[in-house]
Amino acid sequence: MSYTHIDIFWILFSACLVFLMQLGFAMIEAGTVRPKNTINVAMKNLIDTIFGIIFFWLVGFGLMFGSDVGGLFGTDLFLIDATNMNDNVLFLFQVMFAATSITIVSGAVAERMKFNGYILTSVIMIALIYPLYGHWAWHENGWLKTMGFIDFAGSTVVHSVGGWVGLAGAIMLGPRLGKFSRAKVTYFSPGNHNFIVFGVFILWFAWFGFNAGSLMKFDAFVTVILLNTLIAGAFGGMGGYLLSLFFKQRVGVEVFSFGVIAGLVGVTAGCAEFTAVDSAFVGFVSALVMYVSDHLLIKVFRVDDPLSVVSVHGFAGVWGTVAVGFFAAVPDAMSRMELIGVQLLGAATAFAFAFPAGLLLFGLLSMSRQLRVSRRNEYIGLNVAEHNARMPWVETIESIIRIMRTQNLKGRVHEEKGTEVGTLARFFNYLLESLHNNEFDLKRANMELRAQSIIDPLTGLLNRRGLQEKVEQSKPLERPCTLIIVDIDDFKQINDSLGHSVGDTVLQGLAIALKNTTRPEDILVRWGGEEFLIVIESCDMSSAEEYAERLRSAVLAAHFDKVGKVTCSFGVSAARNQNDTFDTLFEQADKALYLAKKLGKNRVCSW
Numbered sequence: 001m002s003y004t005h006i007d008i009f010w011i012l013f014s015a016c017l018v019f020l021m022q023l024g025f026a027m028i029e030a031g032t033v034r035p036k037n038t039i040n041v042a043m044k045n046l047i048d049t050i051f052g053i054i055f056f057w058l059v060g061f062g063l064m065f066g067s068d069v070g071g072l073f074g075t076d077l078f079l080i081d082a083t084n085m086n087d088n089v090l091f092l093f094q095v096m097f098a099a100t101s102i103t104i105v106s107g108a109v110a111e112r113m114k115f116n117g118y119i120l121t122s123v124i125m126i127a128l129i130y131p132l133y134g135h136w137a138w139h140e141n142g143w144l145k146t147m148g149f150i151d152f153a154g155s156t157v158v159h160s161v162g163g164w165v166g167l168a169g170a171i172m173l174g175p176r177l178g179k180f181s182r183a184k185v186t187y188f189s190p191g192n193h194n195f196i197v198f199g200v201f202i203l204w205f206a207w208f209g210f211n212a213g214s215l216m217k218f219d220a221f222v223t224v225i226l227l228n229t230l231i232a233g234a235f236g237g238m239g240g241y242l243l244s245l246f247f248k249q250r251v252g253v254e255v256f257s258f259g260v261i262a263g264l265v266g267v268t269a270g271c272a273e274f275t276a277v278d279s280a281f282v283g284f285v286s287a288l289v290m291y292v293s294d295h296l297l298i299k300v301f302r303v304d305d306p307l308s309v310v311s312v313h314g315f316a317g318v319w320g321t322v323a324v325g326f327f328a329a330v331p332d333a334m335s336r337m338e339l340i341g342v343q344l345l346g347a348a349t350a351f352a353f354a355f356p357a358g359l360l361l362f363g364l365l366s367m368s369r370q371l372r373v374s375r376r377n378e379y380i381g382l383n384v385a386e387h388n389a390r391m392p393w394v395e396t397i398e399s400i401i402r403i404m405r406t407q408n409l410k411g412r413v414h415e416e417k418g419t420e421v422g423t424l425a426r427f428f429n430y431l432l433e434s435l436h437n438n439e440f441d442l443k444r445a446n447m448e449l450r451a452q453s454i455i456d457p458l459t460g461l462l463n464r465r466g467l468q469e470k471v472e473q474s475k476p477l478e479r480p481c482t483l484i485i486v487d488i489d490d491f492k493q494i495n496d497s498l499g500h501s502v503g504d505t506v507l508q509g510l511a512i513a514l515k516n517t518t519r520p521e522d523i524l525v526r527w528g529g530e531e532f533l534i535v536i537e538s539c540d541m542s543s544a545e546e547y548a549e550r551l552r553s554a555v556l557a558a559h560f561d562k563v564g565k566v567t568c569s570f571g572v573s574a575a576r577n578q579n580d581t582f583d584t585l586f587e588q589a590d591k592a593l594y595l596a597k598k599l600g601k602n603r604v605c606s607w
Contacts, residue, residue: 014213031195036381107307108166155269163314168358232283236263239287
């Protein structure tokens with residue numbers, strides 16, 4: 001085919017519009033995935049464009065449009081050298097289509113595929129899978145083309161083939177971490193809804209070149225294709241709007257936006273065959289096909305497709321291709337049913353070829369450990385794991401979450417100077433500092449309260465609660481020990497005759513006398529009332545009795561204001577084995593004390 005100058009201008013202008021689709025897809029993907037993976041998907045869109053151009057020039061273009069062999073593949077036009085103007089024009093337009101087909105795959109495998117593995121996928125897709133099917137459907141001698149198969153701008157050639165390879169990738173990769181539980185599907189909120197909307201605008205604009213440029217000439221019929229493309233996209237968007245409103249009671253950004261794209265995918269096969277009314281119907285139904293198939297994949301088959309590319313491009317592409325059989329003018333020597341049959345065959349062939357090829361490709365990548373990233377890398381995000389690309393505001397949020405989880409109030413978030421996220425970090429650090437200071441004050445207050453709760457305020461000795469914190473009741477003692485109970489003789493008479501203030505003075509004096517006599521390693525406790533308790537780390541009964549006798553003598557020698565002399569009775573109990581509990585020893589010492597009182601007081605008894 002030879003081109004006029006105006007044809008060349010139109011085709012090259014359309015090629016530039018199609019190239020702009022890479023930006024649209026990149027924005028949609030970056031907006032749909034979580035922030036920790038946005039740089040990774042943007043890089044994938046860039047890298048598949050680069051390798052797509054290289055390998056389509058090296059291999060793909062020749063297989064797709066070279067001299068035909070049996071309607072299966074081409075044998076020349078490899079590494080075209082820019083000497084043939086017609087080849088140049090065709091290549092520049094078709095290479096943009098090839099790049100689009102692999103970009104579709106990137107959405108299905110987003111957030112968990114290794115970057116180098118994706119590069120290999122791009123190479124095989126562009127060099128073999130896409131051009132082989134493209135030859136069958138678009139080359140003038142391709143076996144599907146000669147049967148009458150119609151796919152004007154690639155609902156199946158570009159979109160369904162990309163969708164089926166993406167389906168294979170999503171299945172082989174498995175779902176993202178946390179996507180599915182036993183009976184629940186976790187919704188991962190997009191990182192930037194605005195990017196999704198902006199990306200749709202760019203794609204819609206670029207789609208005019210995608211469809212109308214496929215006419216490969218510039219005449220009045222371009223207006224028909226442009227109008228059909230415009231109408232189908234609009235009705236696809238309306239379908240997404242109504243679906244979102246009916247099922248979610250609000251307008252969801254993703255369903256609404258993906259409805260527009262589904263409508264554009266659906267009309268692509270027949271945009272040169274449909275009327276405007278046909279295009280409106282095909283676009284609207286494309287949104288329904290997209291929504292139903294996406295829910296089946298997620299809810300029934302549990303296929304994790306982050307950007308719904310299998311539904312938007314694969315299933316909507318099938319619908320658009322089959323719709324040509326229903327609405328297009330029937331070619332000569334064909335019946336309506338034959339046309340529908342050929343369209344079904346072409347769509348089925350795309351699946352039968354691209355899906356198994358994708359399974360084989362991703363299976364080989366899996367065997368060579370080039371498919372899925374590690375759990376740790378998936379958790380921290382592919383921005384950092386695959387590219388060491390850090391986003392300050394994402395790191396700030398992750399630091400805040402980490403501090404909240406660990407409750408480490410001494411931690412600090414890095415402050416990026418002169419940025420909004422730096423301001424956020426500064427205020428969060430100020431909050432942490434305030435909380436840390438309050439925590440310090442609270443700990444100090446708690447320590448003071450605890451000291452008050454375990455110290456007897458009258459004598460300054462440990463109280464019963466203080467001892468209980470040292471010795472767990474009703475459990476075998478960790479070390480063998482001896483208990484000595486000290487009880488003031490006739491203390492009630494002192495209180496009744498001289499008053500409680502004098503009784504308190506006696507208690508304070510006794511505490512001093514006992515404290516001056518006991519050893520530093522022993523535990524001296526005011527047990528309650530006029531009773532004191534001494535815990536000795538020894539189980540030698542004779543030594544304990546001698547020790548108690550010294551204590552009794554010290555008390556007897558002490559002088560008490562307004563009372564003079566005070567005597568005490570002592571009960572001693574020593575552990576016999578490791579199984580003796582504190583309660584057992586206390587009960588025995590109390591019996592010994594009772595015996596000392598019964599025998600005349602001011603004496604030491606043991607049990």
